[in-house]
Amino acid sequence: xxxxxxxxxxxxxxxxxxxxxxxxxxxxxxxxxAGLLIVLGVGILTTRTVIRSDDDSQQVRDSLITIGxxxxxxxxxxxxxxxxxxxxxxxxxxxxxRFSDESRSLATRQAALVAQLxxxxxxxxxxxxxxxxxxxxxxxxxxxxxxxxxxxxSGAGAISVAARTRTDDVRQVIDAIKAYxxxxxxxxxxxxxxxxxxxxxxxxxxxxxxxxxxxxxTIFLARRSADLERANAEVSALAQSLERRVSExxxxxxxxxxxxxxxxxxxxxxxxxxxxxVMGFTAELKDAQEIAASYIATLAQADPTSVPAEVxxxxxxxxxxxxxxxxxxxxxxDRLIKAILQISREGRRSMVVEKVDLGALLANLHDTLxxxxxxxxxxxxxxxxxxxxxDPLALEQVFGNLLDNAIKYLKPGVPGRIAVSGERKGGKxxxxxxxxxxxxxxxxxxxxxxxxxxxxxxxQPGEGIGLAHVQxxxxxxxxxxxxxxxxxxxxxxxxxxxxxxSPAAR
Amino acid sequence: xxxxxxxxxxxxxxxxxxxHARLIEKNIRRAGVMNEVIHAVDGTTALKHLxxxxxxxxxxxxxxxxxxxxxxxxxTILEHLKSDxxxxxxPVIVLTTTDDEREIQRCYDLxxxxxxxxxxxxxxxxxxxxxxxxxxxxxxxxxxxxxx
Numbered sequence: 001x002x003x004x005x006x007x008x009x010x011x012x013x014x015x016x017x018x019x020x021x022x023x024x025x026x027x028x029x030x031x032x033x034a035g036l037l038i039v040l041g042v043g044i045l046t047t048r049t050v051i052r053s054d055d056d057s058q059q060v061r062d063s064l065i066t067i068g069x070x071x072x073x074x075x076x077x078x079x080x081x082x083x084x085x086x087x088x089x090x091x092x093x094x095x096x097x098r099f100s101d102e103s104r105s106l107a108t109r110q111a112a113l114v115a116q117l118x119x120x121x122x123x124x125x126x127x128x129x130x131x132x133x134x135x136x137x138x139x140x141x142x143x144x145x146x147x148x149x150x151x152x153x154s155g156a157g158a159i160s161v162a163a164r165t166r167t168d169d170v171r172q173v174i175d176a177i178k179a180y181x182x183x184x185x186x187x188x189x190x191x192x193x194x195x196x197x198x199x200x201x202x203x204x205x206x207x208x209x210x211x212x213x214x215x216x217x218t219i220f221l222a223r224r225s226a227d228l229e230r231a232n233a234e235v236s237a238l239a240q241s242l243e244r245r246v247s248e249x250x251x252x253x254x255x256x257x258x259x260x261x262x263x264x265x266x267x268x269x270x271x272x273x274x275x276x277x278v279m280g281f282t283a284e285l286k287d288a289q290e291i292a293a294s295y296i297a298t299l300a301q302a303d304p305t306s307v308p309a310e311v312x313x314x315x316x317x318x319x320x321x322x323x324x325x326x327x328x329x330x331x332x333x334d335r336l337i338k339a340i341l342q343i344s345r346e347g348r349r350s351m352v353v354e355k356v357d358l359g360a361l362l363a364n365l366h367d368t369l370x371x372x373x374x375x376x377x378x379x380x381x382x383x384x385x386x387x388x389x390x391d392p393l394a395l396e397q398v399f400g401n402l403l404d405n406a407i408k409y410l411k412p413g414v415p416g417r418i419a420v421s422g423e424r425k426g427g428k429x430x431x432x433x434x435x436x437x438x439x440x441x442x443x444x445x446x447x448x449x450x451x452x453x454x455x456x457x458x459x460q461p462g463e464g465i466g467l468a469h470v471q472x473x474x475x476x477x478x479x480x481x482x483x484x485x486x487x488x489x490x491x492x493x494x495x496x497x498x499x500x501x502s503p504a505a506r
Numbered sequence: 507x508x509x510x511x512x513x514x515x516x517x518x519x520x521x522x523x524x525x526h527a528r529l530i531e532k533n534i535r536r537a538g539v540m541n542e543v544i545h546a547v548d549g550t551t552a553l554k555h556l557x558x559x560x561x562x563x564x565x566x567x568x569x570x571x572x573x574x575x576x577x578x579x580x581x582t583i584l585e586h587l588k589s590d591x592x593x594x595x596x597p598v599i600v601l602t603t604t605d606d607e608r609e610i611q612r613c614y615d616l617x618x619x620x621x622x623x624x625x626x627x628x629x630x631x632x633x634x635x636x637x638x639x640x641x642x643x644x645x646x647x648x649x650x651x652x653x654x
Contacts, residue, residue: 274525283629283632284532
């Protein structure tokens with residue numbers, strides 16, 4: 001279904017569209033997966049942006065803290081300076097207390113600021129400068145403190161005034177630090193806003209293209225499901241037409257079968273008609289020949305030379321011989337025609353389904369055959385057999401024929417042992433008729449089920465109809481017959497029948 | 507033996523097979539039946555004879571009927587016979603090769619008096635025909651004047 005696309009040459013928009021269409025058609029889930037991947041990408045990007053902006057605001061906070069700490073440090077220096085000057089002017093010891101308080105907070109604030117600056121490699125130099133200037137300014141404080149302790153108030157005052165330049169140096173460094181921190185702050189703020197904007201644009205365009213892809217996928221999926229539905233409808237229509245054709249064929253077959261039956265019936269009837277003539281006029285001939293023969297006998301008695309030898313031979317020997325052959329042949333033909341008629345009539349008979357106790361049926365057959373059994377010195381044993389629902393008349397013919405065969409084809413001089421056994425297996429009844437008779441050679445084992453075919457020594461009357469008839473009947477009942485046999489050792493005919501004959505079989 | 511009495515029965519043998527016809531005639535003669543036998547080889551001829559006999563000679567018939575005829579089924583002749591008020595009393599003996607039970611039943615339903623299946627076995631055939639002859643010899647066929 002995928003149209004062939006040449007991917008050679010520059011990828012134009014048309015080609016790309018064609019490719020997408022082809023891919024979407026053969027694999028409608030592709031755009032869907034692409035959409036999902038884009039949504040995933042947008043999610044990852046957003047998460048990263050959030051983490052990054054968190055980072056940025058942390059840095060912004062750090063910069064603000066740096067600025068605050070720098071201001072506080074400056075304030076501490078100014079406060080300390082004021083406290084010393086206050087004491088020099090007023091000699092109020094409260095100023096000394098204030099000085100030592102501020103001096104402690106100065107140490108903390110300076111340590112904090114240095115720590116913050118040292119964390120940023122760009123501010124290391126500033127930290128160093130701060131330390132240097134602070135050391136110089138603190139030395140001045142210490143110098144003044146010492147002079148105050150020695151009582152040299154005026155000296156302390158002079159140094160304190162001179163210390164202003166030191167304070168200015170510190171302020172310069174502090175200002176530089178603040179400027180640096182402020183610069184960092186602005187830079188980070190603009191970075192954060194740029195990152196945020198880019199993330200927003202990416203998220204919007206990503207979500208938009210994902211939405212487009214999902215829409216495309218949905219359209220193709222819908223189209224494909226419509227195609228599938230159409231194909232399904234086609235398949236079910238085909239299946240229906242197939243079913244119809246099968247039933248038509250079945251009807252045709254049934255009709256053909258019926259026609260064959262009818263044909264067999266008509267043919268056998270029409271064959272009988274000329275046969276009546278052949279037999280009838282043969283009999284007339286025989287009457288005429290008998291008259292001629294008795295006349296010749298009378299003549300010969302009176303005068304043996306009055307009848308030529310060839311006339312006598314023709315009338316007394318050749319004619320009866322010919323007629324005997326004609327009678328034998330017509331007799332056989334008559335039996336064959338009768339057999340065809342019987343089979344065709346059986347085929348036309350509609351079967352009935354009744355409960356049949358196979359054990360009772362076989363026992364009945366056994367009784368009717370007892371005379372025959374005694375005559376050939378044979379016995380039949382019947383093991384318990386299942387019950388079936390089938391046509392009783394057909395079953396009687398099947399098992400009657402099989403038992404009859406078993407009795408007919410025993411081994412001369414060996415007492416016949418015929419064993420009937422059976423079982424239920426699945427929905428089938430299986431009946432085995434096993435004998436110790438003469439058996440059937442492997443080459444004949446299929447042939448004997450064919451019409452008018454017999455096997456082995458032809459010392460028993462029969463036209464080769466029984467087994468063909470049995471097989472035809474079993475087929476109609478939905479069953480089958482199998483033979484296992486070894487020549488000279490006996491045969492076992494296995495009949496398989498449905499426990500319940502389908503009423504459709506007729 | 508020419509018919510001397512008006513109710514002397516004529517046998518109308520409807521049989522397309524000349525051999526069968528000859529065998530039947532021979533054997534009923536052997537049984538001593540000397541009635542006139544008219545042989546019709548097809549249904550049309552048989553119907554013509556029946557119509558002729560009915561209108562001119564007023565002769566009663568005994569019909570020996572084969573069912574397999576070249577131009578029509580013997581059943582049609584049987585139906586014709588039994589639906590005609592003048593012909594319906596003529597006895598009909600169906601003598602045919604068909605031994606299908608439904609066919610036999612149908613013939614009796616239509617009013618056939620006797621149904622005989624032609625045996626292929628010749629002895630049985632001649633026996634059947636001779637018995638038929640004896641049967642014919644004693645059978646009383648109503649004359650046309652009785653219902654004219």
